[in-house]
Amino acid sequence: MQPQQRTILHVDLDAFYVSAEVREHPELKGLPVVVGADPEDGKGRGVVVACSYEARKFGLRSGMPISQAYRLCPQAKYKPPDWELYERASEEVMSTLKGFADKFEQGSIDEAYLDVTSRATDEESGRRVAVEVKKAVKERHGLSCSIGVAPNKSSAKIASDRNKPDGLTVVPFDGVARFLAPLQVSVVPGIGVKTREFLSEKGVSTIAQLQQLEGKQLTSWFGKNGVWLWGVIHGLERVDVRQQEMPKSLSVERTFKDDVREFREVRREAADGAAELMRRVRSAGYSYKVAGIKIRFGRGFETHTREKTLVSHTDSAAPLIEAVDALLDEFETNGKPVRLIGVRVADIQRSVSGPSKLDDWVGA
Numbered sequence: 001m002q003p004q005q006r007t008i009l010h011v012d013l014d015a016f017y018v019s020a021e022v023r024e025h026p027e028l029k030g031l032p033v034v035v036g037a038d039p040e041d042g043k044g045r046g047v048v049v050a051c052s053y054e055a056r057k058f059g060l061r062s063g064m065p066i067s068q069a070y071r072l073c074p075q076a077k078y079k080p081p082d083w084e085l086y087e088r089a090s091e092e093v094m095s096t097l098k099g100f101a102d103k104f105e106q107g108s109i110d111e112a113y114l115d116v117t118s119r120a121t122d123e124e125s126g127r128r129v130a131v132e133v134k135k136a137v138k139e140r141h142g143l144s145c146s147i148g149v150a151p152n153k154s155s156a157k158i159a160s161d162r163n164k165p166d167g168l169t170v171v172p173f174d175g176v177a178r179f180l181a182p183l184q185v186s187v188v189p190g191i192g193v194k195t196r197e198f199l200s201e202k203g204v205s206t207i208a209q210l211q212q213l214e215g216k217q218l219t220s221w222f223g224k225n226g227v228w229l230w231g232v233i234h235g236l237e238r239v240d241v242r243q244q245e246m247p248k249s250l251s252v253e254r255t256f257k258d259d260v261r262e263f264r265e266v267r268r269e270a271a272d273g274a275a276e277l278m279r280r281v282r283s284a285g286y287s288y289k290v291a292g293i294k295i296r297f298g299r300g301f302e303t304h305t306r307e308k309t310l311v312s313h314t315d316s317a318a319p320l321i322e323a324v325d326a327l328l329d330e331f332e333t334n335g336k337p338v339r340l341i342g343v344r345v346a347d348i349q350r351s352v353s354g355p356s357k358l359d360d361w362v363g364a
Contacts, residue, residue, distance in 0.1 A: 008241065046065075252343050288314065
C-alpha cells in the first residue's frame with residue numbers, strides 16, 4: 001500500500017531577532033540593524049547574532065566578528081540581544097501556527113513544520129493554506145515569514161529558503177527530484193562545510209550530480225546516513241512531523257554543600273555540569289546556539305548570569321565547555337565564596353538526523 005500523500009509547510013520567520021526588535025522599535029524600520037555584541041567603536045569582541053536585510057547589503061552576516069561588522073557599516077543601529085523578547089514573540093507566533101496544523105513541530109525559535117494534509121491535498125490547496133498562514137502571522141504579530149510547501153519535511157525546508165524574505169515556494173508534488181536537481185548540495189538541511197568540501201573533492205557540487213550516484217556509493221561514503229541522504233535528494237524522505245514541544249532552554253545547577261572559595265573547584269563543577277547537560281541535549285536530538293552560566297555567591301545570595309552566542313548551532317560539548325570556562329573568568333578574582341554554579345544552553349533547535357553526522361564522519 002502506498003503511503004498517504006502528505007502536505008508539509010516549513011515556516012521560517014524572516015530575520016527574526018531583528019524583525020522582533022523593529023516591531024518593538026518602529027523607528028528602526030528600513031535601517032541597517034545589527035543584533036549582537038557591543039561594537040565599542042570597532043574595538044568590541046563577540047559576533048553578530050543577526051542583521052537586517054539592509055545591513056546585509058553592506059556585507060554583514062550572522063557569525064561575523066562585531067568589530068568587522070562595525071568597520072563595514074558603522075552607521076548601523078547596534079542592539080544587544082533581548083532573549084526574553086525573542087522567546088515571547090516566538091511563543092506567540094508558534095501558538096498561531098499550531099492552529100493551522102494537524103501535526104506541529106517547532107524546529108527552533110524561529111521555524112516550524114506544519115502537517116496540513118487534512119486541509120490541503122495538492123500543490124494549489126497547499127499554496128492557499130500557506131497564504132493564510134502568512135497573512136495570520138503578519139496581521140496578528142507584525143512579522144513576515146517565508147514558507148516552503150512540499151510533500152516532505154526536507155524539501156519544504158529547502159523551499160522556504162528559496163525566495164526570502166516574505167517568500168512562498170511550492171515544490172511540485174510529482175517532481176520533487178526535478179525541483180532539487182539544479183540546487184547546490186549545500187541547501188540540503190544540515191550539510192556543513194566539511195561534507196560540502198568532501199563532495200567537491202569527489203566532483204559533486206549539485207544535487208543532480210548526487211542523484212546520479214548509486215545508493216551504495218553514498219553508503220560507502222557515509223554509512224547508514226547515506227541511506228537518509230539518498231531519500232532526501234530523490235524527494236522520498238518520509239520523516240514524520242513530530243508533535244513535540246521545543247524547550248526554550250536547558251540547564252543544570254549545582255549547589256555546594258559548603259560555600260566554595262577555591263575557584264578551580266567551581267570550574268570543575270561547571271565542566272561536570274556542562275558534560276551532564278550535553279548528554280541531555282544530545283540524547284534529545286537537540287542542538288544549541290547560546291551557552292550561559294549562572295553563579296551565586298554565598299554572601300547575600302548575590303547572583304549573576306552571563307551568556308555567549310556561538311557562530312552556529314551545534315550539538316558538540318566542546319563549544320559549551322569553552323564558553324563556560326571563558327564566562328567564569330570574570331568572577332575568578334573577586335574572592336567571594338561561591339554557593340551555586342549553573343550551566344545553560346538556549347536557542348535550541350532539533351538536530352537534523354543525517355547531514356550533521358555526515359560532517360562528523362567526514363571530519364574523522
